[in-house]
Amino acid sequence: MNKLTGRIAAIQCNSHMSLVDVVIGSDTLSATLLETPEVAEYLKIGNRVSLLFKETEVSLAKNLTGLISLRNRFAVTVRSIERGDILSAVVLDYAGKTLTAVITTRGMDRLQLAIGDEVEALVKANEMALSYDL
Amino acid sequence: MIQAHLKKRLHGVNGEFNLDVNFAVAEGELLALFGDSGVGKTTLLRCLAGLEMPEQGCLTVNNQTWFKSFHQKTIPFNLPPQQRHVGYMFQDYALFPNMTVRENLEFALRKGSDKKRVDELLAMMSLGELQHRKPETLSGGQKQRVALARALASEPQLLLLDEPFSALDDAMRSHLHDEVLRLQQHDGMTAIMVSHDVGEVYKLANRVMLMEAGQIVIQGSPAEVFSKGQTSGKFRFTGKILAIEAMDVLHALTVLVGNQIVRVVATGDEATLLHVGDSVLLVSKAFNPMVLKLEK
Numbered sequence: 001m002n003k004l005t006g007r008i009a010a011i012q013c014n015s016h017m018s019l020v021d022v023v024i025g026s027d028t029l030s031a032t033l034l035e036t037p038e039v040a041e042y043l044k045i046g047n048r049v050s051l052l053f054k055e056t057e058v059s060l061a062k063n064l065t066g067l068i069s070l071r072n073r074f075a076v077t078v079r080s081i082e083r084g085d086i087l088s089a090v091v092l093d094y095a096g097k098t099l100t101a102v103i104t105t106r107g108m109d110r111l112q113l114a115i116g117d118e119v120e121a122l123v124k125a126n127e128m129a130l131s132y133d134l
Numbered sequence: 135m136i137q138a139h140l141k142k143r144l145h146g147v148n149g150e151f152n153l154d155v156n157f158a159v160a161e162g163e164l165l166a167l168f169g170d171s172g173v174g175k176t177t178l179l180r181c182l183a184g185l186e187m188p189e190q191g192c193l194t195v196n197n198q199t200w201f202k203s204f205h206q207k208t209i210p211f212n213l214p215p216q217q218r219h220v221g222y223m224f225q226d227y228a229l230f231p232n233m234t235v236r237e238n239l240e241f242a243l244r245k246g247s248d249k250k251r252v253d254e255l256l257a258m259m260s261l262g263e264l265q266h267r268k269p270e271t272l273s274g275g276q277k278q279r280v281a282l283a284r285a286l287a288s289e290p291q292l293l294l295l296d297e298p299f300s301a302l303d304d305a306m307r308s309h310l311h312d313e314v315l316r317l318q319q320h321d322g323m324t325a326i327m328v329s330h331d332v333g334e335v336y337k338l339a340n341r342v343m344l345m346e347a348g349q350i351v352i353q354g355s356p357a358e359v360f361s362k363g364q365t366s367g368k369f370r371f372t373g374k375i376l377a378i379e380a381m382d383v384l385h386a387l388t389v390l391v392g393n394q395i396v397r398v399v400a401t402g403d404e405a406t407l408l409h410v411g412d413s414v415l416l417v418s419k420a421f422n423p424m425v426l427k428l429e430k
Contacts, residue, residue: 034419055401056384082402086382089384100403102383127419
């Protein structure tokens with residue numbers, strides 16, 4: 001499980017759902033949640049939370065251009081690669097923090113990923129969960 | 135309306151502790167008691183039924199005193215069980231062994247009640263075929279249905295159920311959830327139920343009290359009590375790992391959740407921390423599960 005810790009910067013909500021912006025270093029990442037500040041006390045601006053997302057939900061892109069609906073995209077460096085038949089694990093450096101992306105080996109080959117490559121990591125806001133310390 | 139403030143010393147597996155509870159139950163409410171074994175849930179039911187006497191406190195039901203520790207100076211007042219008009223379903227059923235299923239139910243009827251209620255309950259519990267059998271010839275699930283029917287037979291003002299559905303198969307449990315809920319609402323019975331089944335509590339209870347070592351630690355609606363967690367994942371289950379198998383850069387975990395076996399994917403790092411037999415929490419975002427309607 002990937003984990004990034006930061007502070008809540010903004011919360012947009014309707015009756016049941018919230019879109020929470022979390023500042024991680026110089027980036028702002030977003031999570032859509034099926035809860036609101038009314039029922040979830042930890043949803044307060046300034047609160048320290050961690051974004052959790054599964055390795056298999058991280059996509060990688062090289063030289064991405066054009067418009068994309070994804071909210072969460074951030075620059076990472078490939079640190080190591082564990083190659084499998086179908087899936088491969090790509091270990092990434094994100095501003096000193098370690099993240100992992102598990103993508104198809106076919107996809108990795110298409111990007112011709114190599115150690116040291118600077119790529120973009122993409123995660124849908126739907127796939128981001130929040131954890132918090134009480 | 136029930137108002138209870140009861141204290142009693144209990145002997146648990148880890149030594150003595152105090153049952154110390156203070157709560158109220160509104161008329162017609164269905165309250166669930168939830169918690170590990172040995173925290174005092176059954177003792178609390180027995181105190182409410184008058185089968186055990188608390189050491190301190192008071193219990194009033196619809197403005198009538200059922201228990202008071204200092205009634206006349208130091209002499210406590212404890213209304214006898216037979217005057218409390220309670221329907222009690224025991225965890226071990228406690229059926230009368232010398233009576234048939236029908237006789238067990240008829241015995242529990244209030245004087246002057248219509249015997250039609252026995253027929254209704256036998257039908258509701260699918261016990262018609264077994265009505266002339268003695269309890270010793272019944273399976274565990276059948277005995278549990280007789281015990282539940284007997285608790286309902288007297289049209290009690292207070293229904294106390296100690297794990298009423300635990301021995302039933304899924305289809306019968308679901309059927310009886312609906313029937314008990316219908317009857318409880320129809321008769322306006324106030325009910326207190328011990329359950330270890332989160333799904334059951336969600337479906338039946340208006341309110342749940344979580345008990346630990348004799349104390350009520352959290353109470354509220356099932357949604358409030360059970361959703362207090364540390365992650366925002368809405369799709370969360372506890373399970374036990376049955377198998378861990380490596381595949382490519384990932385691992386496949388086989389996990390028993392309730393009585394269903396599921397398979398989930400873990401990364402290598404996660405898998406190194408896990409062992410067969412470990413309890414795990416499976417968490418997913420509320421957005422992920424696809425929902426397919428099942429044909430009945």
